[in-house]
Structures are given as C-alpha cells and as structure tokens.
Amino acid sequence: MDWNSIADKLSTVDNFEQAAEDGFVEGGKSMVDGLGQLAEGIGKFGIDQGYRDKVFDRASDLATSSVNFASQVLKDPYGTFESIGNGTQNVLDEVSDRYVAARDAAEASGKLAEFYGNMIGRGAFEVGSAVVPIGKLGTLGKAGEAIEDTEKLANLGKTTESATKVASELPERELSSIVACPNFKVTSNGAILKPNPNKTTTVLGRFNTDMDRIINNELKMPKNTDFGPKQGGFNALNVPDDMYKNPTQFWDEINKPFLEKAIQRGDDILMASDPTAASNLFNADGSLTGFGREVEHLYKNGFQYDQITKSMIK
Amino acid sequence: MNWIAPYRNHIMKHLKYLEENSFSLIGEDDFSLTFNDGNILLVFTVERYSDSLSVWVEYLGNNPVDDNKYRLDIIMRLYLQKDMRDAFNGTSDEDKARLVKNYVDFVLNNKAQLFGKLFPLAKEYHEFNKKIALSALERFAKK
DSSP: OOTHHHHHTTTSHHHHHHHHHHHHHHHHHHHHHHHHHHHHHHHTTTOOHHHHHHHHHHHHHHHHHHHHHHHHHHHSHHHHHHTTOTTHHHHHHHHHHHHHHHHHHHHHTTOHHHHHHHHHHHHHHHHHHHHHHHHHHHHTTOHHHHHHHHHHHHHHHHHHHHHHHHHHTGGGSTTHHHHTSTTOEEOTTSOEEOOOTTSOEEEEOOIIIIIHHIIIIISOOOSOOOOSOOTTSEEOOOOOGGGOSSHHHHIIIIIHHHHHHHHHHTOEEEESSOTTOHHHHBOTTSOBOHHHHHHHHHHHTTOEEETTTTEEEO | OOTTHHHHHHHHHHHHHHHHTTEEEEETTTTEEEETTTTEEEEEEEOTTOOOEEEEEEEOSOOTTSOOEEEHHHHHHHHHTSOOGGGGOOOSHHHHHHHHHHHHHHHHHHHHHHOSSSOTTHHHHHHHHHHHHHHHHHHHHHO
C-alpha cells in the first residue's frame, strides 16, 4: 500500500473522501496481513501458540472494527463529526508525534522489535484515530490541511509497512537480540520477559493475572527469601505464604525491603501488569493492592512508568 | 494456602441461589461460576498476600475492543452512579458475609441489564479505570 498516493488524489474533496476510505480499508487489510506475518515470525522464537493466536485474533478484530468505523465515518461525515467536537485535530498530532518519538527511542535503545510488536497490536486503533480528523478536514474543504495530515498518516502507514517487512525477515533482523533468550514470554500488558545480561531484572505485577504464571510456569521459581542480585536473571517476590499476616505487616517487613534492594541495585524493573489501570492499583474499598503499594513507592522515589518498555524508569 | 478461604463459607451460602439463577460452579479455588444465559464467567478471588475479595466478570463472547474482564465493584460504582468504596470496608466475619451478599444481590438483580453478550458499560469502564489510575500516579509522584 502506497500511502503517499492518497495525497496525489486530493484535487477535490470527493476524491479525498474516496481516497481516504480506500486507503484506510487497504491499510486495515495490510495490517491484518502484516500481523499474520508477525505472528508467524514470533512463533519461531518460542512464544506459545495460545498467546500467538490470541494476539492475532484480537488485532484482526481491532483492524476490522476500525475499518468499519472509518467507512461509516466517511459515509456520514457531518453527522458523525458533529458529535466528535473541535478537538479532533489534536488526536492526529499526538498519535503521529508519539509514533515517531517512540519509534526513534526504540531504535536507539535496540528495542525496535518490541516496538513493532506493540505497535501492530494497537495499530488499528491508532490509524483509526488518525483518519477521523483527516476525513473531517477533507469534508470541510480544507484540502491544504488535509494534505499535511495525510503526510502524517503516510508516516504511520510506512511504519506499519516497515513492521510488516521486519516481521517477514524476523530471523535476520532486530529480534536477533531476543534469540539469546528463546523462552521469553509476554505479560498481560505486553511486557516482554527478557533478561538483561548485565543486571538483575525485578518483575512486579498482579499475582492472578501475571505473576502466578511467571513465577510458577516460566521461571519455575521456588518459594524463597533471597532478595539478592541475580545478574542476567530475574527477581520476583515469592516468599512462603505464612510470612503474610496483614497488608501493612507484609509491606513493611517483606515487600518494601524487597523493592528497596531492587532500587538500590539499580535493577531493571519490569511491570508485568498495567499500572495505568485502577483495578490493578486499588482494592474495592479504595486501599492499595500489593502491586499498588509497589507502584506508589516507586513513584515516590522518582520512577515513572514507561509505556514503551513496560518498565519503571527514572 | 488458599487465599479465598475466609470467604468460602459465605460464598457457599449463596451457591444454591446462584445455581437457581443459571450459574454453575466450575471451580472452587477461585469460585468461578459460569452464567449460562449470558455467557459470562463470575470469579470470586483473593489475590496472594492479601485479604481483599475481588469479583471479576469475564465476558466469554466475542468483543473485539477490550480484554473482556471487568471488576464487579467498579461495574457497581458506574452502574449505580455512586462511590461504593465504603460498602467494601471491614474485616470482621460479618463484614465478609455482607460483602459477598452485596455482590451476589447486585449480580442477580441486574443480570438482565448487564450480562448479555456484550458489556454495555465497557467504554465507561475503561475510561474510568484509566482516569483513576493516572490521577493516582500523579498523586504518588507528588508525595
């Protein structure tokens, strides 16, 4: 799909609308195809079949939903856009800027493959968001602004195409750094469980959604109270159950010291669960969950959650 | 250790009532119940190293826009349009019994409105879930 061809068709508003619709539908199809290739490639590196199928099915649904939504928007632009409001222009700017910045950061840190995988999973939503303000400008006759924004859309499209290309060439490309850890796994928020050969990686998350599987299935970690360094390996809180008396005691005596050691060592701190979901941070009565306490402590110590690497950084 | 143990008896007291309303118990570790009419899974669970009961509703149907798992206390808060946190307070055995009853009553009283093939409050749920978390993170950073 040549996204730049969209811009060439902008001689009239009607042409623009048709081109945008065609382009988006094609883009959606390409995304699904690209994801298939990515899933195929990922399979070669040890991600289990169930997860691969889930990622593929979900992203296919996302792409289809976004394509359908965009088609609906373009068929009834005025009715739809009236309800969206004037702030939609900012959506595209944010999406585009974020993609470019995230891609550059990922490339600089040698994590381009993770970025592509993450981007593909949510790509349909992002491009779906992008086409809305473009369509609005087109239907309002602001062809100049539409062209400018179409170039941004083309940038997103190129990223998608690039991801597809990477997916088709996985064994020889950026994922080579992951080959060293053929059993890496992905958590509920998309974090990749991959060791840093030069550091201890401390993994934090909700037990039921992530840590149970990570501790017992992936790391096969026995119950222990060793919070010391594990260069090239992982630390996760997995003490005997009878060390728990109540939330405050457990935090003060066990969990906080465990986390403090990770902070003092300068561990990589990987977040297996999403700290930007209240259901992970708070119990029903408003008190903090164990994971919530960990997130609070890290923020108090100057850390912030990085959406790209799914880790806490200073 | 079975972390759901403090709530087990209280849940079991409602089991017959739940079964009469199309729920079937499929596991006791976390008390998972399937709701046959609406194709949902209701899971009573207590996280490791914790005392707090959480009830999760998982929609088993095909909903492409989210992960289909919702925490029931947040659903209640959104659906009833009021802050429910006080209703989940308490550590005594009576508190636990009341808490389980509140959850069960809510599910059975509102199943027709809430537990169809798709969750009608999905968008509101995710927006609320994220908004509260981001606000908390901002607050944490200022401490």
